[in-house]
Each structure stands twice: as structure tokens, then as C-alpha cells.
Amino acid sequence: MTSKYTPNEMMTIAAARALKNEDVVFVGIGMPSAASNLARLTHAPAITLIYESGTLATKPSVLPLSIGDGELCETALTTVSVPEMFRYWLQGGRITVGFLGGAQIDRFANLNTTVVGPYAKPKVRLPGGGGAPEIANSCGEIFIIMAQGKRSFVDKLDFITSLGHGEGGDHRSRLGVKTKGPTRLVTDLCIFEPDPRSKEMTVAAIHPGVTREKIQENTGWPVRYADKVAETSPPTARELEVLRELHARTARAHGEAA
Amino acid sequence: MKLEPITRAHRPKRKEVLMTENEATALIKDGDVVIVGGFGTVNHPMPIIRALIRRKVKNLTVIGAATAGLEIDLLIGAGCVKKVIAPYIGAELYAPIGHCFRRAAEAGDIEIYETTEYLLYSQLDAAARGLGFLPWRGGVGTAIPKLNPDYIPFNDPIYGEPYLAVPALHADWAIIHVGQADSYGNGQHGGVRFGDRLLSRAAERVMLTAERIVPNSEIRKNPWATSIAYADVVVEAPYGSHPYASHGFYVEDEEAIRNYVTASIAFRKNDMATWNAYIEQWVTGMHAHADYLAKLPGDRLAKLQNALHA
Numbered sequence: 001m002t003s004k005y006t007p008n009e010m011m012t013i014a015a016a017r018a019l020k021n022e023d024v025v026f027v028g029i030g031m032p033s034a035a036s037n038l039a040r041l042t043h044a045p046a047i048t049l050i051y052e053s054g055t056l057a058t059k060p061s062v063l064p065l066s067i068g069d070g071e072l073c074e075t076a077l078t079t080v081s082v083p084e085m086f087r088y089w090l091q092g093g094r095i096t097v098g099f100l101g102g103a104q105i106d107r108f109a110n111l112n113t114t115v116v117g118p119y120a121k122p123k124v125r126l127p128g129g130g131g132a133p134e135i136a137n138s139c140g141e142i143f144i145i146m147a148q149g150k151r152s153f154v155d156k157l158d159f160i161t162s163l164g165h166g167e168g169g170d171h172r173s174r175l176g177v178k179t180k181g182p183t184r185l186v187t188d189l190c191i192f193e194p195d196p197r198s199k200e201m202t203v204a205a206i207h208p209g210v211t212r213e214k215i216q217e218n219t220g221w222p223v224r225y226a227d228k229v230a231e232t233s234p235p236t237a238r239e240l241e242v243l244r245e246l247h248a249r250t251a252r253a254h255g256e257a258a
Numbered sequence: 259m260k261l262e263p264i265t266r267a268h269r270p271k272r273k274e275v276l277m278t279e280n281e282a283t284a285l286i287k288d289g290d291v292v293i294v295g296g297f298g299t300v301n302h303p304m305p306i307i308r309a310l311i312r313r314k315v316k317n318l319t320v321i322g323a324a325t326a327g328l329e330i331d332l333l334i335g336a337g338c339v340k341k342v343i344a345p346y347i348g349a350e351l352y353a354p355i356g357h358c359f360r361r362a363a364e365a366g367d368i369e370i371y372e373t374t375e376y377l378l379y380s381q382l383d384a385a386a387r388g389l390g391f392l393p394w395r396g397g398v399g400t401a402i403p404k405l406n407p408d409y410i411p412f413n414d415p416i417y418g419e420p421y422l423a424v425p426a427l428h429a430d431w432a433i434i435h436v437g438q439a440d441s442y443g444n445g446q447h448g449g450v451r452f453g454d455r456l457l458s459r460a461a462e463r464v465m466l467t468a469e470r471i472v473p474n475s476e477i478r479k480n481p482w483a484t485s486i487a488y489a490d491v492v493v494e495a496p497y498g499s500h501p502y503a504s505h506g507f508y509v510e511d512e513e514a515i516r517n518y519v520t521a522s523i524a525f526r527k528n529d530m531a532t533w534n535a536y537i538e539q540w541v542t543g544m545h546a547h548a549d550y551l552a553k554l555p556g557d558r559l560a561k562l563q564n565a566l567h568a
Contacts, residue, residue: 065350066510073450082452114372122364125360127348131325134394171399
């Protein structure tokens with residue numbers, strides 16, 4: 001069965017597929033949380049989801065609206081303090097995947113969540129980095145999920161809040177950062193992966209029905225493509241059903257904000 | 259053999275520290291450095307926040323919990339804040355950014371200390387331990403140390419790995435919301451503690467708001483649940499985190515949070531009539547926390563409490 005689906009659903013489902021049963025994932029609120037829980041409810045039932053508020057191996061039945069949500073604590077294996085989470089789990093190297101979103105990204109998957117425009121006179125003040133800067137450095141690898149657009153996929157960031165591949169190439173390791181950094185960027189149009197040498201995020205797979213023109217129109221730098229570009233498999237009936245049920249449950253619990 | 263009791267030098271005897279939120283708030287002065295506990299939309303000491311605004315306290319430096327929420331945003335919108343030390347001000351799916359914070363930041367009305375969650379906690383941790391600094395890896399390679407000269411890149415002397423040296427950050431007050439406390443300053447969280455224990459140890463003085471006050475004998479029944487001992491001030495504040503949740507007691511009031519977000523968007527757009535009406539209705543047009551609770555629709559609090567066990 002091929003049902004109709006939205007670009008956002010394709011994005012969430014493509015991101016969920018990247019997660020494995022054995023992953024220990026540091027999950028952000030919003031799209032990362034939807035994708036991680038979709039993975040848990042479909043192909044990766046044993047996945048370990050960790051939220052920065054201190055919840056370990058949580059299994060929320062509705063998606064949290066904010067990080068302190070009681071749903072995350074009540075359905076967790078245990079909760080630890082936030083300092084313990086950051087010291088022992090994150091910096092201690094126990095997280096395999098950090099799952100981030102962001103306001104702005106560049107071709108090397110550096111993220112900006114601080115300001116748009118000059119720092120002293122910002123055009124737009126953003127909420128701040130939160131824990132993303134340390135998540136970006138301390139998790140084994142980083143997945144990023146972001147809807148694509150020229151204002152968010154920019155040629156040059158005003159401010160690097162969270163390190164991706166820096167200026168590209170071996171910049172990350174020259175800075176002394178030993179983790180892999182962003183290995184996958186899933187958007188509503190396609191999937192980017194870093195070029196093995198330059199570390200520039202290059203398109204590895206295109207979602208069904210999306211053209212290269214459309215990808216370029218929504219990207220602030222000249223997009224490069226991998227030698228072999230795949231087409232993302234469309235959502236299966238089961239993936240769509242589980243994702244929609246998750247959102248429906250959340251909406252029933254929380255109303256329009258969900 | 260009878261052992262001498264262990265006491266803190268400046269408080270040789272057990273002392274009652276229970277007071278009203280207005281008496282407690284009077285201890286906080288213009289220009290103080292104040293840590294506000296809780297996390298996101300949970301466990302914020304709201305009666306103290308509102309009393310600070312009613313007292314028109316000015317020039318506070320506020321240190322948010324790592325995920326600081328709209329409680330700090332409210333203080334900014336009410337004009338109490340000179341400087342914000344927090345890695346994030348917002349409420350995620352309710353509000354991707356605190357709107358008062360955004361306007362004040364874009365207008366240059368507040369000073370912002372750029373940090374990350376654990377750069378901030380490392381600073382408070384250093385203060386709590388009596389150390390001058392602690393090392394942290396997060397933020398290496400980003401623009402944050404360029405904008406905040408307090409963070410000094412260095413290589414550790416043993417393995418040569420790059421870190422940021424983060425200096426101790428001292429505060430005058432930590433204000434923390436707990437589930438229950440006795441009148442001597444011993445508190446127990448009703449659920450998750452987030453970073454509150456660390457926050458409390460980083461400040462010179464600790465103020466608790468508690469959902470209920472219980473006898474010391476009740477606290478001593480569960481010593482392992484006592485998360486904060488020897489607070490300097492305790493305030494009885496049933497539903498004291500409203501509109502935010504208090505773990506173990508009630509869930510967040512989504513409608514009231516959305517009302518705040520609507521008012522704060524008006525503030526950002528310079529619609530001061532709407533913002534001032536909100537402040538008058540929910541903050542300044544009352545004398546005490548009890549008046550605030552009385553303004554809520556009759557069955558609202560019971561619903562929030564019942565939803566906890568739904």
C-alpha cells in the first residue's frame with residue numbers, strides 16, 4: 001500500500017531508520033524526539049533513549065512538549081541528575097548518537113542557535129545552544145534533522161554554536177575532538193552525508209518526487225552529490241501508521257501545541 | 259559516649275526559617291546574583307518570582323537552570339534583570355524562544371553571558387567545590403569562547419587534550435522548588451531533582467518554596483529523600499510552581515502557559531497594553547501567592563493534580 005504522506009513525515013521516518021536497536025541516543029525535544037520514538041516503536045524496540053533532564057531508557061507513550069515533561073520520567077528506567085547525565089553519560093562517552101535539530105546549518109554541518117546577524121546587534125536572537133555544543137563534541141556520532149530552506153541552510157553561519165566538521169577536512173581532529181561529528185543530516189527533501197575527505201555534507205539519497213532543482217533552491221550553497229545517489233524508500237504503511245498514532249496520542253494528551 | 263552534634267559555624271542551633279514569600283523576597287536585594295531552580299516547564303519557585311516583580315527589584319543577574327524556561331523570561335519582561343546567565347531561554351514546543359528575552363536581547367536591554375548547559379554547570383560545580391575552575395570539553399571548536407573571554411582554551415597537562423577552563427561562578431541566592439520541607443530548611447523533592455542540588459550548593463544562601471510544610475520527624479523518616487538540607491529560608495507554597503509542573507504533585511497548566519506565551523509575544527511586538535494587562539492580572543494585582551491561586555478557575559488545580567495519576 002502506498003498512502004500519501006507529507007514531507008515532514010518522510011523526514012521523520014528517514015531519520016528514524018538511521019537509528020539501530022543497540023544505539024544509546026541523546027534525544028532533543030521536537031523532531032529528534034519524534035524520530036527516536038518512531039524507531040523505538042518500529043524496528044528498534046530495544047533502543048536506549050536518553051533525554052538531558054536525566055531520564056535513562058525512557059519509553060514515553062506520548063511525545064514530550066518540553067524537556068522536563070513528567071512523561072519522560074515516569075516511563076524511564078531511572079532518572080539521574082542533570083549534572084550526572086552530562087558528566088558520566090555524555091562526557092563519559094556512553095552515548096552512541098546525539099540527535100540534534102537547529103536554527104541554521106552550513107555545508108560542514110556546524111550549527112547556529114545563538115544569533116542571526118552580528119552578535120553585538122543581532123537581527124534575530126535565538127534561544128541559545130542549550131546542551132547542543134557538548135552533545136556535538138561528546139556523542140559517538142551526530143544525526144541532525146532539519147527542514148530545508150534558504151534561511152536555515154546558509155553559506156556562512158553568523159555564529160558556530162555547535163561544532164560540526166568545522167572548516168571541513170580533518171579540522172575536527174585538528175581541534176582535538178575525537179568523536180565523528182555529524183554523519184547524517186536528514187531533511188524534508190533528502191539525506192546528506194559527509195564526503196569522506198572534504199567532510200562537506202553531500203546528498204546521498206533523495207526523497208521520492210524531489211528534484212535536484214528543488215534541493216538547490218532550498219540550500220544556501222552549491223549542493224554537491226555523492227557519486228551514487230539513492231532514492232529514499234517511501235514510508236511503509238506501518239511506519240506511517242505508527243508515526244501518526246504517536247502524534248494523535250500526543251495531540252489527545254496535549255492539544256494544539258503538540 | 260555522647261558525640262557533639264555537627265553544626266554549621268554560623269548557625270549553631272536549629273533555627274526556624276519558615277517565612278512568607280513576601281518576607282523571603284525582601285531578603286533579595288537589587289543587583290543580587292540569583293539562581294532559579296527547576297528545569298524547562300517544571301519545578302520553578304513562582305511565588306518568589308512574582309513577589310520579586312511586585313517589589314520592583316532591579317538589576318538582578320539571573321542564572322537559569324541549564325534549560326531555563328519562561329520564569330526567567332517573565333523576570334526579563336518585568337524589567338527586573340540586568341544580566342542573564344543561561345544557555346537557553348525558551349519552552350521548546352510551547353515557545354521556541356522566550357519572547358521577552360528575544361526582544362531584550364535584540365534591543366540590547368540585557369547583558370547575556372554566552373554559555374552552554376555544562377559550561378554553566380561546571381562553573382557552578384567549581385563554586386560549590388571551592389575550586390577556581392573546572393575543565394569541560396563541550397564548546398571546544400565553537401565561537402562561544404571567542405564571545406565569552408571567561409572560557410579559556412587549554413591543553414590538559416597529562417594527555418595534552420584540549421578543554422575549556424571554566425571559572426567558578428558564585429551566586430548570592432539559589433531559589434529552589436521542592437515537594438516538602440520542614441520549618442528548619444530541610445527539603446525533599448517530589449520527583450526528579452534535575453540540577454537543583456548542584457545549584458543549591460553553588461549559592462551563598464538557599465531559599466526553598468515547598469508544596470507543603472511537614473514536621474522534622476516526617477523528613478527524618480526518609481533521610482535518603484532529603485535533597486536539600488540546611489536551606490536558609492523556607493516558604494510554604496502549595497501549587498508554588500504553577501503554571502509549571504511540580505513533579506509528584508501536579509502537571510503543567512498548558513492553557514496558562516499558552517496565555518503567558520501570548521502575552522510575551524505581545525511584549526516582543528511592543529504591544530505593551532496586552533503585556534501590562536497580563537502582568538496586572540497575574541503578578542502585580544495581588545498581595546500574595548494565595549491571591550494568585552484564588553484567581554484560577556475553581557477546578558483547575560484539582561484537574562492538574564488528577565492528571566498526574568491519569
